[in-house]
Each structure stands twice: as C-alpha cells, then as structure tokens.
Amino acid sequence: MISHYSMPFIRFVVAALTLMSFLTIAKRPEFQIELKNHLFFPSEIEIPENTKVKLIIYNRDQTPEEFDSFDLNREKVIFPEKKSVIFIGPLPQGRYEFFGEFNPNSAKGAILVTPQVPPQVSLHDIDNREFNEIGSTIAFQQNNLTESGVVYVD
C-alpha cells in the first residue's frame, strides 16, 4: 500500500530520472550511416575515444538488414526503408568492424575510434545531401566513396 506521503516522492523520483535520462541522451554525439544496395555509406566513420555516441542507421533498401558487430557487441535489425538507433562506446582507440548480417559480403564497414575530436557536422537529410550548420562549427569530409558526419546535440 502506498502511503499518502509516498506519492509525491515517487513522482519526484520519476520526474528526476526522466529529466536525467533526457539530459544524458541529449549530450550524446550523433552519427548517421545509411544502407543502400547492401552497402554502408559511409563505410567508415570516426568517433572520439572514450565517448558514448548515438548511431542512427537508415536502411534505404527494399530488404531488411541486420547491423552486426562482434567488436562492438551490437546487433540490430533494420527494416526496409526504416531507421534504427543504437548506442556505442565509450571505446578506446582502434578499429571496430561491423557488417550486415544478411549480406555479409557486401555490407561492411568500420568505426574508427580516434583521439582527436571529429568534425562537427549536421547531417539532416542524407538523400538531398543538405548539410545545415549547428552552432558555429561545421565541417564536411568527403572522398570519392564515402561521407562522414557527426552532430553534437546540446
């Protein structure tokens, strides 16, 4: 039986925990990758060492895929034309490989954990390649095959 005085306390605890969890999540840097024709774009992304990050994976294919990484201990199904979210890190420096479990020969990629702070990029719309500035810092890295981006949400 919950006493008369317990309810406000429980409400306070729930509210505090909810607020704390939102604050914690809000601080996580976000990284995005997408899957097209059973290939990951970008195939390599850089994340800062010892930092927990949020990874958003978009599946642009008509078939499901399972993001899998033994190095990262992560496994997540991404349904056709949907997105999935996972958290990774904090990790020491190194290369952490991932692959698409349903198409392991083509869908391959790696997370590079680097000491330096990676460029801060807003990647709002991958399809249209529109990159909007958040705050004062923005950078965009592009090579022939891949693009990499990170956005810090305050």
Add this chain to the structure above:
Amino acid sequence: MLINTVILFLRDALPVFVVMAILLSLLQQQSIKANWVYISGLLGMLLSFALLMATDVIAHAIDDTGREWFYASLYFGCYCLVLVLLSHLAVGNIINFSARSKTITRYSAITLVAVIIMLNGANFLIYFTGFWHKNNASNVLSTGVVLGVGICTSIAILLYFMMEAVQHYYRLIRETLLVFFSAGLLMQSTNLLLQIDELPIGNILWDSNNIVLENSEVGYLLTVFFGYDATPTLIQLLLYATAIVAAFTIIFIRSNSALRNGNRTLKEVAL
C-alpha cells in the same frame, strides 16, 4: 547466400534445439510425457509468425528501442521460468513429484521453449521472408534451412546422449547446462539494454577474441551453451555470476528441504 542462410539458421535455431534436448532429458527423468515438445513447437511457431507481423511496430515503439525492451524482458522472463523449473525439478529428484509440481514443470517447459522459438524464429523469419522473392532465392533458402535443421538435430541428439553418459559421473549435468543456458539468455538481455543505453556500459573487462573468436564456430557454440561474450563489461559479468549463483542456490535449498521432508516422512512411517 546458402552459407549465410545456414549460419543464420544455426544462430537462431541452435538455442531452440539445445534447450529442447536438455528439457526433454530432464522431464523424461521425472516421467513427464514428451508430448509437451509438440505443443511448445507448434505454439512457438505460431507466436513467431505473430511476432513477425508485429515486429516492425514493436521495433519503432519507445523511441526505436521497443524491440530491445521486448526481447530483453522476455529473455529475463525465460531466466525466471528456468528458476521455477529448477526449483520443482530439484524436489522431484529427491521425492516423488506431486501432480501440481508435474503440471507446473510441464507448463513452464512449454512456455520456455515456445518463447525461445518465438524470439529466435521471428529473427530468422525476417531474413527468410525478406529475401524469399529476391533473385529466385527460395531454393537456396529452403536448402539452407534443410541443412541447418540437419546440423541442429545432430547436435541436439549428441547432446542428449552426452548428458545420459555424463550423468553417471555428475548427477546434475542437465541442471548445470540449463543454468548456464539461462544465464546466457540473461547476457543477451543485458547486451540489448546496453545497446539502447539503458544500462551503464562501463569499460570492457577483457577481450578473449584472441583465445576463442566470438564469430567462430566454437564461439557460436559457446555462446549458445554458456552465453559466451568475448568482450564483457563489469555489470554483465556481475549479472552473469549472480544468475548462476542464484540458480544453484535455489537447487541446493529446494533439494535440502525435500530431503528433510523425505526423511521426516520415512521416520513417521517407521514409527
């Protein structure tokens, strides 16, 4: 694609075959008829299809973390069911099973196997149905499933007879395997909660990939049987150890209590 289908089938089906072999052996020891296997198999497959239909909705619930919550809660539920099973079987090993205990054990086994089939079956069905129409892959997928069933059945039969053989040297072999299997489910549960940031991740304690690679054949087997994780964190290790200790404590307490009750009954009969 054939090899991939076999690998995926083994990953999802092997735990089902292993738990079925262990439970079949355990329940036969208590003279419980094996028809529960068919019931749980059928129920599990129906639930798998139902979960397949709802999996997209579940996956995108709770801010795209619904699937993790759903699977983690059910894996935890499976661990609890194993504890219920073990507590009744511990008594059944000492004194005769009561009709109530027999019913609870039977229904617990049915639920446990059905839930594991549902969770793993839905995983495989996502792949199977997703690629069925792609480039006439149906033949390859069917062949992969047939090969996978053959391998899983062979492993399950070997395990069944291995338990029979080892029982002469170690009486609790089946219970021990079930305890480690259920602790493995709990490990999967923690992994899912870690990846949605609902458990503190902490630092990785060690990396045993250089001893047994997690994605090797041995790694797969160890994962199914013992919940092997090459890169565990402190919280995972603590939960794993606690799960095993809790299960063995329950077996010990229930066995001792049954033994005391049995001795008391014998004394009363003697008097």
